[in-house]
Amino acid sequence: MSRLSIRQVGKTFPGNRGKAPTQALQPVSLDVADNDFITVLGPSGCGKSTLLRLVAGLETPSTGQILLDGEPIHGPGADRGVVFQSYTLFPWLTVQKNICFGLREKGMPAAQQKEISERFIAQVGLRGFEDHFPKQLSGGMQQRVAIARALANDPKILLLDEPFGALDNQTRVLMQELLLGIWESARKTVLFVTHDIDEAIFMANRVAVFSARPGRIKADVAVDLPHPRHYTIKTSPEFMGLKARLTEEIRAESIAAAAH
């Protein structure tokens, strides 16, 4: 059974001041199985982030239905952890307290909160930074805390919206390896939105390719590269073959998007 089931989900935003409504997403269907790592790849403004926000419950679909473990979703909740592109750590809370935010909301005893947060701080390699405030951290470190904060809640699925988009290239590659390592050991279910082709292939077991706005899934490509994956895999013939294919798919859409 698939863990997350997106069934004919479309989104149209009402027009402002008499303007025509914008269709951000054509009805899309996507099934995410347990332990899947699916990347959603598409040009900017194609509606892939809208799809993620719909799954997160931050937007309501205009058509269709989203089921998580067979239950329709209603609004945001702790069962879907989200990591945003912008830095969304609470600036008034330390690293540790940020990670405990969801746990405290559940009413978990402080000792248990501490234990869990310490485990995830270690997992994202931030020991020694527990009492730092977000503004004292680099962008990459902030996103690592954001991942730890989402994972600490033990969500059924982790949703990431271009989380490394604002990072420099070297940091981004390290973050990809870190996230992939977490996924390989914890076997979480992940839906990851990106416009970076390398990133999409490197981490995923399936890549859903989006068309230009209004978005729809134009290709669903399986990535059968072995695990654990090392960064050197990016130069393997299999990787290069996938990259060539996805580059073609995306190029056509980027041209279509630019023509609008």
Place this chain on the structure above:
Amino acid sequence: MQAAPLHADEPAAAPVAVPADKPRMKLLVPVSPRRRVWLGVAFFAVFIAFWWAITASGWVPPHFLASPWKTLQSGYDLFATQNFIRDVGMTVWRVVGGFLIAAVIAVPLGIAMGAYKPVEAFFEPFVSFARYLPASAFIPLLILWVGIGEAQKLSVIFLGCFFQLTLMIAMIVAGTRRDLVEAAYTLGAKDRGVIRRVLLPGAAPEIAEALRQVLGLGWTYVIVAELIGASSGIGHMITDSQALMATENIIAGIVVIGLVGLCSDLLFKKANQRMFPWSLLR
């Protein structure tokens, strides 16, 4: 043959001191704390020197404008022989009292307006209208309604502070970063949790700053309130001195108001820095 590393044989060049150049970009460059204090004190000195020069030159008759020295003497005299400290105490009590009553209502109301758009739609037009009503113009009415006692003084300060403060707080809370609110919801927080754990702590430093500014506003209203129908307070002393043409007392009173205001401002700033250290990080 192996290529030698570049310049390996050359002696290491001594670092050449760069001649101190005049900074080309002067805008927005911070000054050191010491220099800041120094510059701040310097203007007070310039101001007092200018004041002294005008009075000493005889350009302005002394009963129009007392000299700095005379003002200082009369200030001492006010405290030493005329129990002026009681007036200052009364005035401080009134400002703080009226301000606190305003804050106790304005803070929750402003937060509710900022967080819930229907509440904002309900109150905002009226509060925006009331904000422009001059509190001093209500003094005759307030005397009719509540007499000339303390209630009238507190009411004037309340009217002057309340609407301003409510609007400022509503705007601050409404300006909370949307992505932080969304992040809190996705972490499992409900509306109450988001208010308590995101809107409030996020807005707290700016709310404290708004309180500081509005307390300053309270000082301008208290004196007006005390000019009419008061038997104590700095404003009352000023009206009494006007009847006696004692400009040195009036100026001393004004200076005391300025000093008390400066102290309360500093205290507020220090308290904010202590309470919200995270908001000072860059």
